[in-house]
Amino acid sequence: MKNGKQRTRMVRINDEIQREIAEIIRTEIKDPRMAPMVSVVKVETTQDLKFCKVYISVLGTEEETNNTMEALKSGEGFIRKLVAERVNLRLTPKLIFKHDDSLEYSIRMSKLIDEISAKEEHKDEEQQL
16 A cells, blocks of 8 residues: 555655746746746656656757756756745755657657648549549
């Protein structure tokens, strides 16, 4: 039973940290390198609360993405301090920001599927003529 409770606790901690980091990015970070559309996709905290991987999605160019990731990495101490103030934990984990390109990948795949569908429809129309 302890394993289930521990898992539920970690889900709660991850959710709260994710919510707070998203709010901090939206309202507290004033770095000009930050892209306007930044999302915290997922947060994974280790059981011992020493490390927390923060998966970030950036809607923008590759340069905007790189600049945003640099800004987050350089502001890690500031973000961590604010998380410590807002989330009641014994330890505040070290934040490790990772770029999550799953959203861009999904959009790219969707466009490819649309293109293939359009080509197939065009072929079908030609064959009917």
